[in-house]
Amino acid sequence: GIQVEQSPPDLILQEGANSTLRCNFSDSVNNLQWFHQNPWGQLINLFYIPSGTKQNGRLSATTVATERYSLLYISSSQTTDSGVYFCAVPRGSTLGRLYFGRGTQLTVWP
Amino acid sequence: GAGVSQSPSNKVTEKGKDVELRCDPISGHTALYWYRQSLGQGLEFLIYFQGNSAPDKSGLPSDRFSAERTGGSVSTLTIQRTQQEDSAVYLCASSLDSLYGYTFGSGTRLTVV
Numbered sequence: 001g002i003q004v005e006q007s008p009p010d011l012i013l014q015e016g017a018n019s020t021l022r023c024n025f026s027d028s029v030n031n032l033q034w035f036h037q038n039p040w041g042q043l044i045n046l047f048y049i050p051s052g053t054k055q056n057g058r059l060s061a062t063t064v065a066t067e068r069y070s071l072l073y074i075s076s077s078q079t080t081d082s083g084v085y086f087c088a089v090p091r092g093s094t095l096g097r098l099y100f101g102r103g104t105q106l107t108v109w110p
Numbered sequence: 111g112a113g114v115s116q117s118p119s120n121k122v123t124e125k126g127k128d129v130e131l132r133c134d135p136i137s138g139h140t141a142l143y144w145y146r147q148s149l150g151q152g153l154e155f156l157i158y159f160q161g162n163s164a165p166d167k168s169g170l171p172s173d174r175f176s177a178e179r180t181g182g183s184v185s186t187l188t189i190q191r192t193q194q195e196d197s198a199v200y201l202c203a204s205s206l207d208s209l210y211g212y213t214f215g216s217g218t219r220l221t222v223v
Contacts, residue, residue: 033211041199041217048211086153096141096158096166096208103152 002027004089006101013077013108021072021104023087030090032063033098034072037084046072046085077108112136114215116202122221123192131187131218135204142185143205143212144177148198156200159185160208192222 003026013019023032034046047054047061049070054061058077063070074081084105088098115134123129135142144156155169159179170176174192179185189196199219203212 031209035212035214043201043203043214045211045213088153091155096143096160097155097169098143098145098212099155100153 002089002091002099004087004099004101006087006104008104009102010105011107013106015077015079015108015110017077018073018075019077019106021074021085023070023072023101025068025089028065028068032070033088034061034070035086035088037086037103039083079108079110082106082108114202114204114213116215116218118218119216120219122223125194125222126191128188128190129192129220131200131220133185133187133202133215135183135185135202136213139204139206140182141205141208142179143203144185144187145201145203146198147201156187194222196220197222
């Protein structure tokens with residue numbers, strides 16, 4: 001099956017710093033999503049980004065499907081950005097089954 | 111509704127009992143998904159409903175697990191004869207269809223004692 005690897009596994013930042021999270025996947029995909037799970041467990045969809053670049057406020061994401069990776073950029077980080085960031089891609093030919101990476105645990109200190 | 115609603119938010123049950131978990135998706139979303147999240151296994155796919163098509167049950171871990179979606183809206187995940195390894199957070203999500211981003215509910219934390 002498809003392999004999804006996220007790096008780094010853990011990241012600690014001072015408020016105001018920028019960061020880049022990476023997601024590598026082993027097979028071609030036509031659907032990739034980034035999620036943020038806050039410390040209370042709520043999963044929020046950040047981006048649906050099978051290819052190209054999208055921006056939403058301080059967050060942006062780029063997926064290079066031909067090279068099988070996606071990057072999530074967080075600029076001017078805030079303490080509310082803390083949590084776990086997951087990328088997810090379809091598992092097999094069924095778009096509805098997503099395979100989640102193990103996530104990047106981000107901690108932002110004031 | 112405005113978001114995906116799951117109930118109960120917490121459930122403690124005795125080993126061997128049956129439990130039912132409910133998910134109320136966003137109105138108009140044709141796709142509905144169940145995942146579970148546990149410490150050792152991360153986020154695991156369980157089952158996927160898309161419109162009137164037969165559900166994709168390939169992620170259900172055993173025949174003790176079943177799910178249905180009535181009228182293309184509310185879904186119920188049933189776990190029979192619960193075991194301690196069933197303890198996890200059960201998450202429901204919905205989307206306009208499988209080509210759109212998911213919206214997750216807050217989850218049901220199931221503890222089997």
